[in-house]
Amino acid sequence: MTSESQDRDATIEQCVGNVVRIGRLWAVYGLEVGRAALRTSAETLRTTSELLGNLAKQLDEQQPAAEAPATTAPVATTDQPV
DSSP: OOHHHHHHHHHHHHHHHHHHHHHHHHHHHHHHHHHHHHHHHHHHHHHHHHHHHHHHHHHHHHHHHHHSOSOOSOOOOTTSOO
16 A cells, blocks of 8 residues: 555545544434423423413312302292282
């Protein structure tokens, strides 16, 4: 092998190594972005879940008051003498 072909082979190996390193960096970046997106989504879902639970609790607490009779006095009709 000549010195020129050795230099060319070394350059090719260096280029391939750089491409592999760049690929790994992009993979790590993509995984970190995906992780952050999932974490944000999970936090949003947790907050929404708590909000829905609180809303359900408030509606459940208001239900008995809304369904209670307005008055317990007998209702007068025109058919009955007063």
